[in-house]
Amino acid sequence: MIEDIVKLKEKGLTLQEIAQRMNMSLGKVQYRWNKYRQQQTPSKPELTPPPKEVQQDKWSMPYEYAEANVCLMPRTPDSLYVYWSFSESIMQMAEQHFRTEWGELPVVLKIYDVTDIHFYGHNAHRTFEIDLPPMTNNWFLQSLEPGRTFIADIGTRTFDGSFFTLLRSNPAETSPDPYSSFHDEKIERWKHEDVKEPEWLENFSTYSYYQKIR
Amino acid sequence: MSNGYFSLVLHAHLPYVRHNEANRLEERWVFEALTETYIPLLWVLDEQPESLSWTLSFSPPLLELLNDPVIQKRYLEHLDLTLKLIQKEKKHSAEPDEQTVIQFYEERFKKIMQTYQEHDCQIIKAYKGYMDQGKVDCITSSATHAFLPYIQTEQALRAQIISGVQTFEKYFGEKPTGFWLPECAYSPGVDKILAEAGIRYTFVDEETLLRSKPVPSKGIGAPVYSPHGVALFSRNQCISETIWNSSVGYPGDYDYREFYRDVAYERDFEYIKSFIHPEGIRIDTGLKYWRITGETENKDWYKREWAINKLQLHSDDFSHRIKEYLHTNKQSYPPQLVTAPFDAELFGHWWFEGPEFLLKTMEVSLEQNINWITPQEFLHRHYRDLDTVRPCFSTWGRNQTGEVWLNESNAWMYRHLHHCERKLVQLAAHLSKAKGNIIVERYANQMVREWMLAASSDWAFIVEGNSAAQYAKERFQQHIERFHTLNESIYNETYHPDEISDYENEYPFLMTDLWHFFQNPHDQYVESNYQTKKDHRKKILMLSWEFPPMVVGGLARHVYDLSRKLVEQGSEVYVITSSVDGYPEHEVNNGVHVYRVAGKQPNFESFFHWTGSLNIAMAEHAISLAKKFDFDCIHAHDWLVSVSALAIKKELGIPLLTTIHATEHGRNNGITSPLQYEINQKEWELMDGSDRLIVCSKYMRTELINVFQIPEEKITILPNGIDPDQIAYQSNVTLQHDEYNNDLLLFSVGRLVKEKGFQTIVEAAEILRKKGTRVKFVIAGKGPLFEELNEKVRQKGLEQFVHLAGFVSDEERNEWFAKADAALFPSHYEPFGIVALEGMAAGKLTIVSDTGGLREIIDHEQTGLKVYPNDPNSIVWAVEYILSNRERCKEIAQNGEKIAKTVFSWDSIAEKTAELYVNIHKNKTSKVGGIV
Incomplete structure (x- = not known):
């Protein structure tokens, strides 16, 4: 199988395209390709000093970016979509904290219903967990309750089974059912200028590069 | 008066498909839409009844395409070629029915050519003319028709919306409403x-x-205002379906022209080859001679008069339905409004007769008194009569959800688009200070363009629908890759005017200033307030889980005193510590920058995992701070920050210096429980991954060498420091002559835990009572042993001799020091013993166990007294020594005070610590420890 992937890759196809052509999941192709690349790298690097001034590879669209990121997106009244990626340092910290290789750590998705809550990690209305298959970096959350706000954590499990958060998403909403509300306090307060900021979730926030620097 | 309104809205859009190379298949989308929709709609406007008006949206990519001279020239060539083909077809045809259709096309194409040339190829200008006459309201859309709810940042949303509006302004000379x-x-x-x-x-x-x-x-009977005051006109599904619906809609009528049959596929290759794609690919010529006929592959000739008859029928039916709907759904005020929005290309391109249908419908409406209104006019009349509501996320796609643009086939796209948005914000933050580099700004603008072009909702839609999926994927990937290649050129400083000109020429789209949309005030503030000064001040990143006001042990105080002294001596110190309710996330305390962070699970039951969670947050914070602050090294304190310290070291590539204050092995006299084992491992990992270690005593160094096999040369001994001000007793009031004043008073303070040895005091008190010595021991502090000690004192009836004072404030502690004759610290385990220094600095004779760090602080009978740990008789000896050597003891106390205030001053310790920061670069390793 890896021979086919290599052949297609040499033809200039992206992993995405190869996955489609071979009718395999992208994760699988990515995994095989990485493994192959690792095997290709000589185990004793000192024997082959890297040639200087190599023609720089053209930037090509990766499968994912090595950055700590989770994004939860609205979709239907009963489903949401979440994708994520880890940074090197998050993976290293998880390995070090649990003293376990990254590949051995279970990856778990935890969903919190945080409707009208200022969520700090422990005060959700309801939560549920999904054990993810390996090599997953996105998930369609199905059968959710309409008209609720959710947050998704990507994490792992401690040895005694507790959920341990590695990354936390933005909040996102499932659309409410039709005719679900005939009176709304929040819009009343907003109309009468009793509040300065909307009391509901607006999808977009100003992203700041130096967010943590005051 | 009015019995309701009808509002027609068309939205014209094509993705930006201009390519420099000629004959790209996708460019034909523009030609087809011009021929079949955009030009025929001009004919509608020309002929429509005076009193009617409707709304037409042009997406910015379409505006740019239709105004592009290259596209205009190529379209003229395309029309020429089609007219040539018509001539050839005329000669070729022998069939009368066919000749009639060809005749129809000949006239039609001549008219198209004539209209296009009459307007000097400036189609948009022509529309503007009709807008000025009040026949149509033109509006626009987002810059590249991005699916707005799936944009991540407000900046990107603003870029899409505002630059869309600006593009419209460029061509129409006014803002769209x-x-x-x-x-x-x-x-x-x-x-x-x-x-x-x-x-x-x-x-x-x-x-x-x-x-x-x-x-x-009013349900769907009237528009509403969104919370921010934009009127939302809702698509009436019932009315729209009569046209939209692919199975029951009018366009499927058997007498209308068949879309999927084109002469391109009907003729011999040799005959047709010069009219199709130069590479021999058969593509639509636009000459389609057949009608839908039925559910059959055998299509009959298109009969123009039959189609026209059907148009009359369908226009009547449509008007009737509107009328009936308005009648059935009559409402008081504002009158019922039916809004029917469609893709413009449905009329003409997909439904060939569509434009004529619109014209007919207008005429019928007029006869039947159906009031057409534009949203603009509706608002003018009824702006006071609308509700304000909170609408949710929804679309006009399948099930009114996002599933068409977000599903298994296209979800992968958003990761890349969002990544671009954040990169643009990052770039804008950097550009705001690097003013004036025009080339870099051109790169930045082009990056915005590339992101915009990738963000077009068309790609996700096409990938989902599988027609032209390959092109959509390629275009998407191409723009993402161009984006990052440009980004790399900026950061590698290889940018060049030639390169950027090539990029701009390839997609000459929205050639305006775009990058500034991605700026934000906070980033600009940080950029201007934290100039990277080229000074020699070392920037130290300090990691400690406790920091005042959070004080659990001596660590908080230590880090606080060291940090501010370092700042005083000219370093910059950034402390990252755990959050405390009610205290700011960031403050500058005595010049020290303090950042208090919380883990994502701040109530984690297990303390060990709580620290893990905290460490992830600390590292995340530190790495973010490093975007602006060029840290020289990390200074970590104890195992609790091990995980973050090692991660930060690796991420930032700066040296790590660690102070080990105590070890789990030392505290417990060995490792017995699994948790102790984990902590012991963390300690080892931290020591192993650090470039230099500081301990407070020889005793601790020996422990590190023996227990953790740390090489001796890696360890520096720096004692803990003391700030005399902290123990000065401020009160002016003379101490009261109370019951204690006559007795010898020995004061002890510390956490009531076993290793502090307070139980030995109780035993000593018992012996002293037997001997009849008048002495009083005061033990201040709280801890797990409090009850046990208290019980012991009561059992032995020693209340007159031993007093457990419980928790005392710093003020009270200082008062006790002032009152006491001596300070006593009989610990079994004490890596350093800062309390002993406090006793000495307070000017009191200080008695310590001959163990651990305590042993190194005091020189027996010179600067204090030493007793044997765990030996009550030794304490008895010390008491008796004091009683019989009062004068000598005063001298010893004075010597002790001098030593405490010089050798153990923060001034000298901070200086030595700063020297380590400088030297650490010399023996820095990239080691970050492994997993054991």
Whole structure:
């Protein structure tokens, strides 16, 4: 199988395209390709000093970016979509904290219903967990309750089974059912200028590069 | 008066498909849409009844395409070629029915050519002319028709909306009042930016209104205001379906022209080859001679008069339905409004006779007194009569959800688009200070363009629908890759005018200033307030889980005193510590920058995992701070920050220096429980991954060498320091002559835990009572042993001799020091013993166990007294020594005070620590420890 992937890759196809052509999941192709690349790298690097001034590879669209990121997106009244990626340092910290290789750590998705809550990690209305298959970096959350706000954590499990958060998403909403509300306090307060900021979730926030620097 | 309104809205859009190379298949989309829709709609406007008006949206990519001289020239060539083909067809045809159709096309194409040339190829100018006459309201959409709810940042949303509006302004000379939401996709917050852009109305699906909070009082019978004050006109599904629906809609009538049969596929290759794609690919010529006929592959000739008859029937039917709907759904005020929005290309391109249908319908409406109104006019009349509601996320796609643009086939795209958005914000933050580099700004603008072009909702739609999926994927990937290649050129400083010109020429789209949309005030503030000064001040990143006001052990105090002294001596110190309720996330305390962070699970039951969670947050914070602050090294304190310290070291590539204050092995006299084992491992990992270790005593160094096999040369001994001000007793009031004043008073303070050895005091008191010595021991502090000690004192009836004072404030502690004759610290385990220094600095004779760090602080009978740990008789000896050597003891106390205030002053310790920061670069390793 890896021979086919290599052949297609040499033809200039992206992993995405190869996955489609071979009718395999992208994760699988990515995994095989990485493994192959690792095997290709000589185990004793000192024997082959890297040639200087190599023609720089053209930037090509990766499968994912090595950055700590989770994004939860609205979709239907009963489903949401979440994708994520880890940074090197998050993976290293998880390995070090649990003293376990990254590949051995279970990856778990935890969903919190945080409707009208200022969520700090422990005060959700309801939560549920999904054990993810390996090599997953996105998930369609199905059968959710309409008209609720959710947050998704990507994490792992401690040895005694507790959920341990590695990354936390933005909040996102499932659309409410039709005719679900005939009176709304929040819009009343907003109309009468009793509040300065909307009391509901607006999808977009100003992203700041130096967010943590005051 | 009025019995309701009807409003027609068309939205014209094509993705930006201009390519420098000629004969790209996708460019034909523009030609086909011009021939079949955009030019025939001009004919409609020319002929439509005076009193009617409707709304037409042009997406910015379409505006740019239709005004592109290259496209205009190529379209003329395309028309020429088609007219040539018609001539050839005329000669070729022998069939009378066919000749009639060819004749029809000949006239039609001549008219198209004539219209196009009459307007000097400036189609948009022609529309503007009709707009000025009041026949149509033109509006626009987002810059590249991005699916707005799936944009991540407000900056990117603003870029899409505002630059869309600006493009419209460029061609129409005025701002649009309305805006077409691509795919009618609304989500809360979109309206905020629309309002900011001066947009008064937009369009959503009717279900958007029905799912709003609250449901509007008129249901879907009237527009509503969004929270930020944009009027939302809702698509009436019932009326729209009569045209839209692929199975029962009018366009499927058997007498209308068949879309999928074109002469391109009917003729011999040799005959047709010069009229199709130069590479021999058969592509539509636009000459389609057949009618739908039925569910058969054998299509009959297109009969123009039959189609015209059907148009009359269908226009009558459509008007009848509108009328009936308005009658059935009559409402008081404002009158019922039916809004029917469609893709413009449905009329003409997909439904060949569509434009004529519109014209006919207008005529019938006039006869039947159906009031046409534009949203603009509606608002003019009824702006006071509308509800304000909170609509939710919805679209006009399948099930009114996002599933067409977000599903298994296209979800992968958003990761890349969002990544671009954040990169643009990052770039804008950097550019705001590097003013004036025009080339870099051109790169930045082009990057915005590339992101915009990738963000077009068309790609996700096409990939989902599988027609032209390959092209869509390629285009998407191409723009993402171009984006990053440009980004790399900026950061590698290989940018060049030639390169950027090539990029700009390839997609000459929205050639305006775009990058500034991605700026934000906070980033600009940080850029201007934290100039990277080229000074020699070392920047130290200090990691400690406790910091005042959070004080658990001596660590908080230590880090606080060391940090501010370092700052005083000219370093910059950034402390990252755990958050404390009610205390700021960031403060500058005595010049020290303190950042207090919380883990994502701040109530984690297990303390060990709580620290893990905290460490992830600390590292994340540190790495973010490093975007602006060029840290020289990390200074970590104890195992609790091990995980973050090692991760930060690796990420930032700076040296790590660690102070080990105590070890789990030392505290417990060995490792017995699994948790102790884990902590012991963390300690080892931290020591192993550090470039230099500081301990406070020889005793601790020996422990590190023996227990952890740490090489001796890696360890520096720096004692803990003391700040005399902290123990000065401020009160002016003379101490009261109370019961203690006559007795010898020995004061002890510390956590009531076993290793502090306070139980030995109780035993010593018992012996002293037997001997009849008048002495009083006061033990201040709280801890797990409090009850046990208290019980012991009561059992032995030693209340007169031993007093457990419980928790004391710093003030009270200082008062006790002042009152006491001596300070006593009989610990079994003490890595350092800062309390002993406090006793000495307070000017009191200090008695310590001959163990651990305590042993090194005191020189027996010179600067204090030493007793044997765990030996009550030794304490008895010390008491008796004091009683019989009062004068000598005063001298010893004075010597002790001098030593404490010099050798153990923070001034000298901070100086030595700063030297380590300088030297650590010399023996820095990239080691970050492994997993054991």
